[in-house]
Amino acid sequence: MRLLLVEDDNHVAAALSAVLARHGFDVMHARSGEEALQALVPESDRFGVILLDLGLPDQDGYEVCGKIRKRTSTPVIMVTARADVRSRIHGLNLGADDYVVKPYDTGELLARIHAVSRRSVPDDSSAPGDSALRLGPVHIELLNRQVTVDGLAVQLTRKEFDLLALLAQRPGVVFRREQIISEVWRTSWEGTGRTLEVHVASLRSKLRMPALIETVRGVGYRLVAPAS
Template sequence: MGATVLVVEDDKEIRELLRRYLERAGYGVVTTSSGAEAVRLLGEQAVDLALLDLGLPDVGGDEVLREARDRGGVPVVVLTARSTVEDRIHGLRLGADDYVTKPFSPTEVVLRVGAVLNRARGAGADAVTPVSYGGGRLRIDEARHQVVLDGAPVELTPTEWGLLTTLASVPGRVYSRYELVNRVRGYEFAGYERTVDSHVKNLRHKLGGAGPAVVETVLGVGYRLGWTRDL
């Protein structure tokens, strides 16, 4: 299971839609329609990110956002129908990490969640423990930006690094080319999705004979990490 996302949204249809998309992307999901319940969950559960509707019926979203900031700086992506520049600035000043205006694409929300989590992990890179896969054969050290395969270092370009770490974040989970483009290069990237294939080819080449097993192709869908994470 990937990171845990707390969805705080009083509209049941939107709440369940986000839950389905996030779970499909490999995240653990906790949901609530109540601001008071959200504050309680932030204090009792290990939450990696909160998706927060500011227009809650009980405790205001602003208060929940401040609580998330006080609870160890849990990243927050705000969901709101308020679309003015002033409203966005207000949310960001309160500590929101990103801001999505309704109506929105649930796929975009999932991508923004991934981007915020990646930034949060990067900010705390010194505390990240190296992770190994495939019985210790592959080792990824995000703090030192190093990849080691069968005891030998592997030099990767930033794009190849982004592809590998994205796939390794949820081993076995299939990522489409579109998702990989957005996660690795960001929303501003306007290149064709098939460029991912060239980067995957180069990444596999650098991984040698293990390349096709580490980065598996799922025909008609995309790519996944073929090796499981070691406990």
Template sequence: MIAAQHMPSRSAGWKVLVVENNTSDAEALAKGLQRHGHEVETVDTGGAALQTYKNVDLVLLDLELPDLDGIEVCRGIRTACDVAMIAVTARGSEVDRVLGLQAGADDYLVKPYGFHELMARIEAVMRRALPATVMPAMPKVVSHGRLWIDASSREVSVDGRRIEVTRKEFDLLYLLASHPDTVIPRKLLMEEVWGDSWSRRTVDTHVSSLRGKLGSREWIITVRGVGFRLGHA
């Protein structure tokens, strides 16, 4: 997920396909998304959706379409790819929600809804989707100036001197070192290294410990308000 050139970010915006039968709803939704920096394409039929979803990051799919049932459109897109997808529809029964999620929607939002809620759901879906879809393979051995990391043996050394690190310290350092030119967001770093079991202080404690063991604070640079990146010491 980390390579900057492959990772859609809030600042760069996502490519969003809005599949909406109601013209005024589609226009309002598109304008709201564009104000948040996202690139939007709108279509009003299921057939058009099945022709245009391939190059987008997110599909917002109305299930009430004039030509095809939205559930079938959802299932068709999900069968073909793992693009993030949220059903946005007036169908609000439990059965409809279950069918939509089973067909492949990552989330289900019932009309009428608040735009802020939609944006929050989009953020949540994209956080879940991006790590699985854009994380490139990481190298087995990382050599970065005086720093050397072997993923197979899980060994770390600086100037040929072996550095004893814990399992999580290794995972943290290896993730940063595998993407030396990228600032890794704090939340993503915590999710990748600690999964569901972490607190904000956890990453700071491990970063501080690693800096001490590596002999310099410059090995791990804090980018305030964003995250961390690998440095040079």
């Protein structure tokens, strides 16, 4: 996923960009509101999420958010030290999708990035209104929870299906282990790591496509869309 980081502090931006890069993000850094707005042109240069600091040198971050929202529907997460409720409400009313207060936990920020991107970005592997995901020979019916590979049905457990559907909705995006456990098992990471590994191994075996789910060492997993 391409991500636009709008942050005037170069040290903060460098540290955060390094963390985001390790989690599979392609980060572009804008140091001012004007740089951020210029980065949104041309229209073909699109981002999955915009992280917007409010303390910018040339324009107020709220003003920048309003201008961004007039140009694009890309999810915006405001990242700021302004913790009062009135500031949060103002930011959300201007069109921000989420609001994170500094100092923040990196894991929480990553989870919020994935959350707003899933809510706001349509899945390109499905037609509008379609309830199926098509990834090369893999066909996933979301409503009736059926999976076929090359037209042949594959019997999956409930959790195996949930895990595959989660990864398949964002091919190429790295999902952290903690995030997967939270969304599929509705629990915390502690003590559940081995369960996730077993389910990934089972999926690779049942689908007979070991390269479909890639392990990103130290981070999590991503689905590698096969050729059609």
